Amino acid sequence: MPKIPLNDLQAFVTVARERSFTRAAAQLGMSRSALSHAMRALEERLGVRLLTRTTRSVSATEAGARLLAGVAPRLQEIELELGSLSALRDRPAGTVRITAHDHAIVTALWPRLLPLMHEYPEVRIELSVDYAMTDIAAQRFDAGVRTGNRVAQDMVAVPIAPPLRMAVAASPEYLAGKALPKTPHDLMQHRCVNLRLPTHGGLYAWDFERKGQALAVRVQGQATFNNTFLMLQAAVEGMGFAYVPFDTMEQHIAAGRLVPVLEDWWPTFPGYHLYYASRRQIAPALALVVEALRWRGP
Structure with a gap:
């Protein structure tokens, strides 16, 4: 079996999830044609077709779906471990993506994240307004916000607001x-x-x-x-x-x-809770956000 570069596997995961070469290329910071060429090269190395292409969409084949299910969680683990290395730096850095609805952002998140960003210029915050029950892992968010009674039991939940x-x-x-x-x-x-x-x-x-x-x-x-x-x-x-x-x-x-x-x-x-996937070590920037948002009472 030929060695496959991790970048090619990450590109495949992005295409399979987005079901679009255009959107995937934008996320990866590369041209659509270069991404399409990379996916064909990957299929040739593996000797199996991974993606079904039409004029309007892209979908994973049976082999592609199997590869996606096996590779995506491992790539995420690699990203988390690499991100944790920034703990060795003097100041936290990186992007923290959070999904929440508008009221939570205005009342609980933004007032406490704004001073944090002034203090840590290398920490970037991306807030996405959404009322859906978002799967933060599938949508590649670092954390989400819901009322305490709506947080899944397999998540770490931190209170960030009063009832x-x-x-x-x-x-x-x-x-x-x-x-x-x-x-x-x-x-x-x-x-x-x-x-x-x-x-x-x-x-x-x-x-x-x-x-x-x-x-x-x-x-x-x-x-x-x-x-x-x-x-x-x-x-x-x-x-x-x-x-x-x-x-x-x-x-x-x-x-x-x-x-x-x-x-x-x-x-x-129950008041708003910030929730994120349970893991032994979280990225330093996310840890900083968690502590900034943690509700400590009036």
């Missing part, structure tokens, strides 16, 4: 002449601002809880977003009720721009 209280409110203009809802089910008779979840494409059912009784309500309305702050803005501008974290609407309630309802039904969830 999260959700709230419901609408503008005085929308409520003019309307009866206030007395139970969560009454919201079904009102116009509400919806959140679409990317994982399954459905609309988020609003969760409520009171005295141990939990229920979920599917609401209707004219406006649907996948962004917390746009949902809040729509409510302020009279598009109906919004269901968002209380800390985002608190100032609007205080200023009279929003009227809260059903306060005794507002649920509280």
Whole structure:
């Protein structure tokens, strides 16, 4: 069996995952033609076809899928070990990629990561806004953020924020002449601002809880977003009720721009947790981020 350069295997893994020579070439910092030539050369060395090419897409053959499953985890282990060598340097360096949704980034991540980046200029932070249940390993993220009750058990989870209280409110203009809802089910008779979840494409059912009784309500309305702050803005501008974290609407309630309802039904969830794959030694830059974000109470 001929020796295969690790760069060629990494290139193959990137193409197989992206299913596109164009996207893979952009990630690898090489031309599409050079990448295509490298993949053909790899197939010739191995004596087996790894990729099925069409005018619109690229997919792994049976042999390619087997190689991907066997090689990708080992390449990631090599990258982690090489990254850990930077611990020998005086200052941490490298890129930390984190997936989280907008509210977590604005309230928990960015305020504490900004001073960290000023202190450590060689540490780069990439924040990706996403409401999906992202597989951080498959998508090549270093870490993700979810509420504590939604973190997989095989992940290391670090609390980074206090408990999260959700709230419901609408503008005085929308409520003019309307009866206030007395139970969560009454919201079904009102116009509400919806959140679409990317994982399954459905609309988020609003969760409520009171005295141990939990229920979920599917609401209707004219406006649907996948962004917390746009949902809040729509409510302020009279598009109906919004269901968002209380800390985002608190100032609007205080200023009279929003009227809260059903306060005794507002649920509280475990606060945001930063999660990452369990391993013996994490990259120094990620370790620095973990400690910067760790929640230590008020």
